[in-house]
Amino acid sequence: MSSRPHHLRSTTAMNVTSGSDSRAPQRGVFSRPFCLFWLASAISSLGDGITRVALPVLAIVELHASDFEVSLIVAVSYAGVLVIGLPAGPLAQRFDLRRLQITLDSVRAAAVLTVPVGAAVGVLSIAQVLIVAFVVSLATTLFDVANSAFIPTVVAPQNLLASNNALSGIFATSAFAGPALGGVVVHFLGPANSMFADALSYVASFLLLAGIARNPSGAAEPEICSGGQIRLSLRYITGHSIIRASVLASSLVNFANGALMAVIPTFLVRTLGLPPGTLGLVLATQGLGALCAVLLLARVVRRAGDAPVLLWSVTATAFFAALLPMTVSSGALPVFLIALAGAAAGVTALSVITRTHRQLVTPPPLLAPVVATVRFITWATLPLGALAGGIAGQTATPHAGLIVAAGAAFLAAVALWRSPVRSIRRLTDAKETSTGPPATHETTH
Secondary structure, eight states: OOOOOOOOEEHHHHHHHHTTTTTGGGGSTTSHHHHHHHHHHHHHHHHHHHHHHHHHHIIIIISOOOHHHHHHHHHHHTTHHHHHTTTHHHHHTTSOHHHHHHHHHHHHHHHHHHHHHHHHTTOOOHHHHHHHHHHHHHHHHHHHHHHHHHHHHHSOGGGHHHHHHHHHHHHHHHHHHHHHHHHHHHHHHOTTTTHHHHHHHHHHHHHHHHTSOSSTTOOOOOOOOOHHHHHHHHHHHHTOHHHHHHHHHHHHHHHHHHHHHHHHHHIIIIISOOOGGGHHHHHHHHHHHHHHHHHHHHHHHHHHOHHHHHHHHHHHHHHHHHHGGGOOSGGGHHHHHHHHHHHHHHHHHHHHHHHHHHHHHSOHHHHHHHHHHHHHHHHTHHHHHHHHHHHHHHHSOHHHHHHHHHHHHHHHHHHHHTSGGGGOSSGGGOOOOSOOSOOOTTEEO
């Protein structure tokens, strides 16, 4: 979801745009670098979707984990952002972004492979699963920052919305196909051996990213950022009312997502009594909702403007999240599925619109630290939400965890309704009186 600040433009960004006559064809959505980038993301996302089913089933069925232990696995899976979320920007810009992503894919593949190996030799435990989840979380946190900062070097600025929509489309498709495929793979191979698929997806991503030329846009490499730029990015984020509100809303939505990810597997398997193999089909409805949002989003934004679409998307997310606790038996499963799909559609719109906005308005020298800082703020709430949902589910009932998620989604909608988003048509139309980072030789008003 994910899910930024003052409208400063860098001279570098303006030069790329104004001088893009010779580069635009090579930096379009259908260029070879972006196609390789897109395919790497697609395969890796598909593997992640399989693991979304395999890991909780492994914990519930084979390791006999408690509700809280399942939520702890979810929390640890996102705890990396708490550890290196802020310094991820400075770390990412100290390396070639493409090579860094390749290295991190290798680390993630090796970590995930230890799960089926541990199961094969009979030593797999909750502790090992937690360690693997944490290592992958650390690598993913740094990978995603490098990945987001790498996109603007692959496509031209005017193609960012289309490229982000294309990426969200494949993520939505994978969110639908991955869990569905995961249910089948888990049924035939078992949850531990299913982790091989995720490891292979990281290897495929490694090979595809290796096929992209270094710095494909021909633009200058971003400067190495420092701790001072983290403070600068914080000022940049908090100095813009639209970004400030969208970051708050994204944080609350991610808190709700964390609670849902922790509660849904145990709720479906232990409360509703569904077979573990069907968990993937239920989770796949989220991908279906996200895919519908992607297919409609660009057209709706063109007609209505991104600000109203953002506002009503978050409102719809809150509405559908409120339906989830109403499911009290397997007979109400259709309501649960509709609510999951609707909430996922709203979150997808929120993610695409806010990500595109910050990529467009953030000066290139600050892009990586801003991406890292926003990711730290918004994703830090995921493990907190998972723990809150898990504790509520363990001490009361899984319905209590669903109520926690619904409450956080409602507060996210309130945050945007109380912001200037409600009175503008385009996010870039907001009139800001505060300033972002002070102008330097790198930026211009």
